[in-house]
Amino acid sequence: MLPALPFYLASAFLIGASLGVVGSRNPVYAALFLVLAFVSAAVLWLLAGAEFLAMALVVVYVGAVMVLFLFVVMMIDVRLAVLHRSFVRYLPLGVLVAVAMMVQIIAALRGLAQGAGHAFPEGGNTEALGTLIYTRFLYPFEIAGLILLLAIVAAIALTLRRREGTRHQDPGRQVLVRKQDRLRLWRLPPHQASGEQLPASAQREDT
Amino acid sequence: MLAAYLAIPFFLVVAAGIGLFALAAGFVLGPRRPDPRKAAPYECGFEAFEDAHMPFDVRYYLVAILFILFDLEITFLFPWAVSLNHIGTAGLLAMVAFLLVLTIGFIYEWRKGALEWE
Amino acid sequence: MPLAMSGLILVALAACAVLLLGLFRPQLAYPATQVFLAAAVVVELMTGTSSGHWWGGLFVQDAFAAFIKPVLLVVSMAVFLYGRPMVSRWPQGEYYTLGLLAVAGMLILTSAGHLLTLFLGLELMSLALYAMVALDRDNDMASEAAMKYFMLGGLSSGMLLYGFSLLYGITGTMNLQAMALALGGAGAPGSAVVVALTFALAGTAFKLGVAPFHMWLPDVYEGSPAAVTLFVGAAPKVAALVLLARLVGQGAQANLAIWQPALMVLALVSMAVGSFGALWQQNIKRLLAYSAIAHMGFVLLGALAGSEAGYGASIFYMTSYAVMSTAAFGVVLVVCQMAQTERIADYAGLAERSPWLAAVMMLTMFSLAGVPPLLGFMAKLEVIRAAVGAGAVRLAVLAVLLSVVAAFYYLRVVKVMYMDAPTVALGRSPDVTVPADIKLVLGLNGAMILLLGMMPGHVLHWCQQALRGFLLPS
Numbered sequence: 158m159l160p161a162l163p164f165y166l167a168s169a170f171l172i173g174a175s176l177g178v179v180g181s182r183n184p185v186y187a188a189l190f191l192v193l194a195f196v197s198a199a200v201l202w203l204l205a206g207a208e209f210l211a212m213a214l215v216v217v218y219v220g221a222v223m224v225l226f227l228f229v230v231m232m233i234d235v236r237l238a239v240l241h242r243s244f245v246r247y248l249p250l251g252v253l254v255a256v257a258m259m260v261q262i263i264a265a266l267r268g269l270a271q272g273a274g275h276a277f278p279e280g281g282n283t284e285a286l287g288t289l290i291y292t293r294f295l296y297p298f299e300i301a302g303l304i305l306l307l308a309i310v311a312a313i314a315l316t317l318r319r320r321e322g323t324r325h326q327d328p329g330r331q332v333l334v335r336k337q338d339r340l341r342l343w344r345l346p347p348h349q350a351s352g353e354q355l356p357a358s359a360q361r362e363d364t
Numbered sequence: 365m366l367a368a369y370l371a372i373p374f375f376l377v378v379a380a381g382i383g384l385f386a387l388a389a390g391f392v393l394g395p396r397r398p399d400p401r402k403a404a405p406y407e408c409g410f411e412a413f414e415d416a417h418m419p420f421d422v423r424y425y426l427v428a429i430l431f432i433l434f435d436l437e438i439t440f441l442f443p444w445a446v447s448l449n450h451i452g453t454a455g456l457l458a459m460v461a462f463l464l465v466l467t468i469g470f471i472y473e474w475r476k477g478a479l480e481w482e
Numbered sequence: 483m484p485l486a487m488s489g490l491i492l493v494a495l496a497a498c499a500v501l502l503l504g505l506f507r508p509q510l511a512y513p514a515t516q517v518f519l520a521a522a523v524v525v526e527l528m529t530g531t532s533s534g535h536w537w538g539g540l541f542v543q544d545a546f547a548a549f550i551k552p553v554l555l556v557v558s559m560a561v562f563l564y565g566r567p568m569v570s571r572w573p574q575g576e577y578y579t580l581g582l583l584a585v586a587g588m589l590i591l592t593s594a595g596h597l598l599t600l601f602l603g604l605e606l607m608s609l610a611l612y613a614m615v616a617l618d619r620d621n622d623m624a625s626e627a628a629m630k631y632f633m634l635g636g637l638s639s640g641m642l643l644y645g646f647s648l649l650y651g652i653t654g655t656m657n658l659q660a661m662a663l664a665l666g667g668a669g670a671p672g673s674a675v676v677v678a679l680t681f682a683l684a685g686t687a688f689k690l691g692v693a694p695f696h697m698w699l700p701d702v703y704e705g706s707p708a709a710v711t712l713f714v715g716a717a718p719k720v721a722a723l724v725l726l727a728r729l730v731g732q733g734a735q736a737n738l739a740i741w742q743p744a745l746m747v748l749a750l751v752s753m754a755v756g757s758f759g760a761l762w763q764q765n766i767k768r769l770l771a772y773s774a775i776a777h778m779g780f781v782l783l784g785a786l787a788g789s790e791a792g793y794g795a796s797i798f799y800m801t802s803y804a805v806m807s808t809a810a811f812g813v814v815l816v817v818c819q820m821a822q823t824e825r826i827a828d829y830a831g832l833a834e835r836s837p838w839l840a841a842v843m844m845l846t847m848f849s850l851a852g853v854p855p856l857l858g859f860m861a862k863l864e865v866i867r868a869a870v871g872a873g874a875v876r877l878a879v880l881a882v883l884l885s886v887v888a889a890f891y892y893l894r895v896v897k898v899m900y901m902d903a904p905t906v907a908l909g910r911s912p913d914v915t916v917p918a919d920i921k922l923v924l925g926l927n928g929a930m931i932l933l934l935g936m937m938p939g940h941v942l943h944w945c946q947q948a949l950r951g952f953l954l955p956s
Contacts, residue, residue, distance in 0.1 A: 213439050
């Protein structure tokens with residue numbers, strides 16, 4: 158069964174971090190609290206034996222999705238006062254929905270939980286999961302590949318815009334450059350090189 | 365099984381300890397004599413006139429989205445690698461097909477210049 | 483690997499190939515797409531009869547799938563053909579890749595005997611559609627439409643998924659056949675099944691565009707570029723009906739008492755909203771959007787019977803609707819190219835300017851209105867017969883009355899085309915030559931509406947045949 162102390166510790170962190178997400182006035186802090194909430198949830202999953210899900214949560218959500226979240230938070234210009242006012246306004250409704258959901262979940266679990274299996278497969282469930290995904294669920298796995306391909310195409314087609322007139326380095330051409338391309342020698346008649354014709358900056362440096 | 369993860373809490377405690385030690389040392393040892401001038405936000409000599417939340421260029425999002433997609437690919441590789449002994453040639457070929465599809469996506473991404481910053 | 487999967491694999495390969503072609507030879511993306519789709523039609527017709535279940539129902543080939551898949555492919559081919567002049571300014575490889583991936587999603591959905599592939603196919607299709615709507619990036623209306631479509635589509639997918647998860651929790655299986663047995667058994671808790679089916683039905687209704695889950699539809703139809711509206715309005719509708727048939731018809735076939743009243747309400751509200759909502763529309767795409775809502779209500783008339791004959795009528799209706807909607811949007815697209823207008827008033831004088839175009843549009847409008855002896859009439863007759871057979875006589879009467887209301891706005895379009903004096907848009911627009919292949923296929927499309935309406939026997943027979951053995955013997 159679940160070890161009690163780590164479970165309560167992780168749960169406390171999860172609840173505290175979730176409160177931090179909705180309660181913090183700075184949206185960046187809220188996003189960081191969400192990271193903490195994800196990590197605590199990952200610990201809970203780990204304790205329940207779902208090690209692959211825990212890893213996926215950390216790798217995908219904490220590692221990648223939250224980066225996107227932070228960008229989005231930076232992008233939208235959040236009016237904190239307005240946000241706070243609406244938070245207070247919708248609090249009663251929110252509490253009502255939360256209570257209703259909790260009652261539902263409890264009711265649902267009481268009816269169904271007995272049948273759910275708790276057995277840890279031999280060798281950890283990442284292995285068990287892999288054995289299933291790549292044999293019996295091979296077809297949905299390939300569909301997932303198509304969906305990822307679709308996401309790549311859509312993301313690039315919808316956001317990539319070439320800019321005109323940007324300057325960037327091309328290391329290959331930099332290496333291939335030769336002396337003739339850059340340096341030009343002029344043979345100037347000597348009488349033109351007198352002090353009067355020096356550039357203004359050079360003169361100022363002399364004085 | 366959980367014993368394998370015992371190192372993580374130790375690691376967390378040590379990491380938190382080092383972080384807290386650095387903060388505490390600075391707090392205890394450093395001189396602190398604030399006055400209103402020192403405590404004011406500093407922006408090149410001006411008063412701060414803008415929020416620090418600057419909108420990011422949309423290109424950051426593209427990079428982040430592409431990162432998520434290939435991150436998901438890695439997530440699929442992980443259970444595959446662990447179970448490779450049980451899934452046989454069919455499992456191997458399944459991953460080859462999956463990776464081929466994503467490689468086509470990668471070729472597209474590369475040729476389109478989505479990986480270049482200009 | 484099942485032989486019946488060849489068509490799907492071909493379409494998926496086509497998507498990859500067209501993506502690469504788009505990088506190196508963009509002008510070849512369109513012909514390659516059509517060649518691949520045509521090959522897939524041939525392959526489906528050849529391998530479609532090899533029926534069976536694979537991987538615990540993840541992939542199912544039955545008579546139903548064997549009928550639907552060629553329909554989806556042919557409709558998509560016509561859609562790509564009509565849309566080509568408009569999309570020629572857009573990135574070619576991307577457009578056709580997204581289109582092919584959407585088609586692949588529909589094929590997956592059609593062959594799904596399992597909640598997992600049902601959902602994955604639906605998502606593959608929907609995600610491709612969202613991106614296609616937004617593909618013309620300089621078009622603000624299209625971006626807004628894509629946003630709405632994406633938000634509400636995501637919400638509906640979430641509801642559907644929640645329903646799926648409850649169904650899995652109740653029955654302990656994701657296989658639709660096993661689920662039907664478990665839901666029909668004595669062990670299933672009644673109230674939980676009601677909640678699960680409510681969520682699943684609401685999500686399905688969103689995807690079908692049935693009122694009161696239709697809010698996104700007029701805006702998306704109007705905002706999308708006409709070529710994409712055509713795509714969204716044809717094959718994906720068939721796919722959404724497949725979702726309903728597989729999920730509710732097959733998976734929850736024992737729970738008729740729960741979902742039949744819900745489908746009746748959805749059908750009635752949808753027919754009413756569609757018929758009355760269209761009366762005041764000035765934009766042809768918006769008019770066709772409300773028309774779509776009304777027609778989806780009629781489709782449900784057949785489905786609510788819950789019998790093989792009922793689903794046969796629904797499938798016949800949906801196939802007919804796909805043919806009619808493709809023809810209607812085909813004409814809209816040509817007019818868009820000709821006169822840069824989508825206002826109904828600007829269709830005035832179309833009969834003089836381009837008699838064949840107006841004739842196709844007139845046929846389509848009459849057929850959508852349900853005027854005999856056209857295809858739309860036969861389709862309506864079949865679903866109403868199915869509804870009466872299921873004992874929903876009052877609903878059937880209301881459906882007939884509402885289709886009289888709907889006839890008014892279809893006839894208005896015909897009146898504008900034939901009786902009104904041309905407005906500036908059509909009168910002064912320069913001559914745009916319509917490609918010969920589009921002319922030919924539009925003509926064929928119109929002829930189909932006429933001929934299939936007069937001789938519906940074969941298609942109707944196929945539809946009924948396709949549903950044989952669809953439901954478990956009770």
